[in-house]
Amino acid sequence: MPAYLFPVAGVLLGLIIGSFLATLILRWPEGRSVITGRSSCDHCGHQLRARELIPVGSFLLQSGKCRQCGSKIASDHVAIEIAAALIGGLALFAAPDVQGVTGAVYGWLLLTLAALDVKHHWLPDRLTVILALSGLLASLLMVAPTFLDRLTGGLAGYASLAILAAAYKFVRGRDGLGGGDPKMLGAIGCWLGWQALPLVILGASLVGILVAISWRLRGENVTRESMLPLGSLMAVAAFPIWLYQTANVGLY
Known part of the structure; x- marks a missing residue:
C-alpha cells in the first residue's frame, strides 16, 4: 500500500x-x-x-x-x-508502518484515560497498567527509547509524582494529587523514556494554564482550590511528544 x-x-x-x-x-x-x-x-x-x-x-x-x-x-x-x-x-x-500502529494505540489509550479523568476524575488502574505494559513491549518494535530508558521512565515518573503528592499532603494536610496521577506519569514514561518526563510535566502545565485562562474568560472563578485533571493534561502533552520523537528531530 x-x-x-x-x-x-x-x-x-x-x-x-x-x-x-x-x-x-x-x-x-x-x-x-x-x-x-x-x-x-x-x-x-x-x-x-x-x-x-x-x-x-x-x-x-x-x-x-x-x-x-x-x-x-x-x-x-x-x-x-x-x-x-x-x-x-x-x-x-x-x-x-508498524511503529505508527503502535503509536496510534498509545494515543487511543491516552485519549480514553484523559476522557475518563475529565468526566469522572478517574484513572482506572487496569487501563493504566495496559498503557505501561504496552509501552515496554513497544520497545521490541522501536529503536528508541530503549527498554531500559522506558523502564527507568516508568519508575521515575511514578516515584516523582508519588513523592510530590506525599510531601504536599504532609505540608498541607490534604491530598493535592489523585492516586492515579503518579501511575499515569509512570505509564507515559514507559512509552517516552525518562528523558521526556520533564517535557510531559512542562507541557501539562502549559495546557493547564490555557484551561484556567479559558475558565476565566468564560467568567468562572479560578482559585488555588480549583481542580484540574492532571492525568488529562499529561495525556494531551504526551502524544505530541511521541510524534516529535518519531519524527527524529531530537530528544535522543
Whole structure:
C-alpha cells in the first residue's frame, strides 16, 4: 500500500476505534458492559440501527438529534470519534508502518484515560497498567527509547509524582494529587523514556494554564482550590511528544 494511504487508513480505523472508546467511556463508570447490549438513545431508549451508528456521519446526517424523539445527542461521543481519527491519522503519517500502529494505540489509550479523568476524575488502574505494559513491549518494535530508558521512565515518573503528592499532603494536610496521577506519569514514561518526563510535566502545565485562562474568560472563578485533571493534561502533552520523537528531530 502506498505510504500516503496509511494516514487515511489511520483516520478510518480511528473513527471505528473512537466509536468503541466513546461507548466504553460512557458505560464503564456506570458498571455496564461494553461488549454486550445494543446502543440506544440516552433519552428515549430507542435502540440504534446500523445506519445510526456510523461514526461522525450519523451525527451529522441527523443534525445531532435522535431520529426517534428528536432529543439532542451529547457531543462527547462524536468528539471522541474525531479525536481518535486524528490520532490514527497523525500516528500513521509520522510512521507509516508498524511503529505508527503502535503509536496510534498509545494515543487511543491516552485519549480514553484523559476522557475518563475529565468526566469522572478517574484513572482506572487496569487501563493504566495496559498503557505501561504496552509501552515496554513497544520497545521490541522501536529503536528508541530503549527498554531500559522506558523502564527507568516508568519508575521515575511514578516515584516523582508519588513523592510530590506525599510531601504536599504532609505540608498541607490534604491530598493535592489523585492516586492515579503518579501511575499515569509512570505509564507515559514507559512509552517516552525518562528523558521526556520533564517535557510531559512542562507541557501539562502549559495546557493547564490555557484551561484556567479559558475558565476565566468564560467568567468562572479560578482559585488555588480549583481542580484540574492532571492525568488529562499529561495525556494531551504526551502524544505530541511521541510524534516529535518519531519524527527524529531530537530528544535522543
